[in-house]
Amino acid sequence: MPLSDGARVLALRCEPKVNELARRMTRQSFEQLPGYAGLPDDVKDLEIAATIRHGVRLFLRRATEPHPGPGGLRLFRERAAQRAEEGMPLHLLLRSHALGMYVLWQSLRETAEPGEEGALIELVDLLLQSHHSLVGAVAETYMDERSALEAEQREQRRSLVRGFLDGTLEPGRALLEQLGLDGPALVLAVVMEPSADSDPESGGSELGSAVTVRRRMRRIQTVLDQGFGTELLFLFDAGTGRAVVPQGCEPPGDLVERLTRACGAEVRVAAVPAAAPEAVPEASRTAVEILQVARACGLPPGLHSLDDVLLEFHLSRPGPSSHRIAALLDPVAGRPELLQTLRTHLAQHQDRRLTAALLGLHPNTVDNRLAKLTELTGLDPASPRGAALAIAALLLRDSAAGADGVSAAG
Incomplete structure (x- = not known):
């Protein structure tokens, strides 16, 4: 108007x-x-x-x-x-x-x-x-x-943290001051477990979409910050979260339970100490590998250290004989039910009844499957040497497959 x-x-x-x-x-x-x-x-x-x-x-x-x-x-x-x-x-x-x-x-x-x-x-x-x-x-x-x-600042910090954890950035004084890190630290790797009823064919698990996983990882980051009483260096990549905890920050005793409640899924956490900032990249790699080995060995979700999987970790290291050990299971590569039975049987300390209960089978069916596996591969999981070779073969195959055990959560 x-x-x-x-x-x-x-x-x-x-x-x-x-x-x-x-x-x-x-x-x-x-x-x-x-x-x-x-x-x-x-x-x-x-x-x-x-x-x-x-x-x-x-x-x-x-x-x-x-x-x-x-x-x-x-x-x-x-x-x-x-x-x-x-x-x-x-x-x-x-x-x-x-x-x-x-x-x-x-x-x-x-x-x-x-x-x-x-x-x-x-x-x-x-x-x-x-x-x-x-x-x-x-x-x-x-x-x-x-x-x-x-958003630009977050991405810049994310790039710095990634370079630091992966070892592609030299941990000089300027970088460490920018990241707020000085002295010994504890490196954590965190991964969410797929739900028991997840469908690998459709990707229909509680971890589901990438958006859902990122949202839950942000909750994990919040719980870690609150639990340790400081803002941690945190990076989420390929389904796995990695965090650097400065010296003197003590975790709460119920950290895993808090993480599980926050993201609504069972959680694995691996903790590896780093004596100095220069040791953080190696500790980060070790923590991620501990998660892979712990899952491959059938350990339940929770907090893992290197001592928990010391033998299995050693057996899973690549070497001149690695491809030949991994190839021992090639004859049953197309029989996932035999591999699953073997993995579960070894994880349950060769208890056939517990293995059967976990797989929903009769104990005789477990025996039959293990016998078939021995027939096809020559491995006898009932003997100490056969069990050790089977464990090493499973771990090396998991590693060669690109650590499917951890990346499947992403």
Whole structure:
């Protein structure tokens, strides 16, 4: 609705006061805002003053021109993005706009003469209409810019942590200061277990989609931070989370239980100490391998250390004979039921009845399957040597397959 001639005349009388208003806001009114006094003088006298002059003139143009054109918020958006990049708090930015509107209202009121009350009300109405659009544009731009900056910072930190854990970045003093790490540490590897009723064909497990896994890994990161009482270096990659715990941060006794509750799935955690930052990459690799070996050996989910899988870890190390040991199970590669029976039987210390109960079979069926496996491969899991060769073959095949045991959780 067009303004009356009286409202336009009142607005025109305010035009000569634009520079005065900018000085009043930047050097008097805004000084009461928390944090404003600490801004550099050039920001106040140049950038903020120029934005104020632009805003006041934009308002007066809308008041005095019968058909003002659209736009005019571009400068406010640019300044909002700039303030976000500089780290100015959003509340301070928005309060400065609200206070600026109030100072402009004061100027309109001081300029109005008796009998111009109606014109003053029209201008205040226009001022309020303009303000909500301005604040919306400023807040939206600020939040977009902050989100982009934070995403960039997270990705930069993620790249640093990945390079540090993988050993591709030299752990020099600058990097360690940036990561906040100095001295001995404990390296953790964490992986979620697929649910017992998951369907490998369809990928239909509780770990399900990549989005679900990432969300649960973020919960794991939160629990670790809270449990150790500090923000840890954490990296989630290929279905496995890795964290570096500084010396002196003690884990709660129920850490695994907390992680399980947080992500709604059973969790494996491997812990490996690193005597110095330079030892962290090797400790990280060892922790991930412990998870692989623990799962391949049929150990239940929980907290694992190298001592828990010491023999199996040693047997799973590649060497000149590795491919020949792994090939011992080639004759049953197409018989997953025989491999599953063998794996379960070894994990249950060759207890045929417990193996049968876990697989839902009759004990005689377990015996028959193991006999068939011996017939096809020549391995006798009932003998110490046969059991050792079978364990090594299973572990080496898992390793050669790209550590399917851990990556399947991703």
